[in-house]
Amino acid sequence: MSGVAEAAVIAKLKSVAGVTALVAQRVFPHIAPQETAKPYLIVMRPEGQSNQATANGLTGVSRTPIVVACVGATYIESRSLSQPVITALVPASATGSATWNSTEIGSCSLDETFDRSTFPMLADEIGFPVEFVTLDLEHASV
Secondary structure: OHHHHHHHHHHHHHOOHHHHHHHOOOEEEOOOOOOOOOOEEEEEOOOOOEEEEEOOEEEEEEEEEEEEEEEOOOHHHHHHHHHHHHHHHOOOOOOOOEEEOOEEEEEEEEEEEEEOOOOOOOOOOOOOOEEEEEEEEEEEOO
């Protein structure tokens, strides 16, 4: 099920002009291809997915944590990517469900943003800054 949430977020980010104006279609699951031009986004799913259930079984709703790594050539560039990502994924007001990449999305809420330039898999070890945006996505289970 994690692939469903990641694919939905990637599709949504690639469909929003405020994001694509900055990164074009450079939005990747889990890891970017080597030599990808900066800036770009990486969508990841950390541990913590839960499936809603009742005494009668699953309700068909999952809550999946999502992390979007905003990768830039400079610290300022990586930081400047976080707000367009938040604007694209977190509605300003409750609007009911939406569909991203044929997945019904109940809600997407912001947890936090933070600089993680010292995360060795993604940043200083290979020489560029990263701003993380962490979200909770409520979506239909497949």
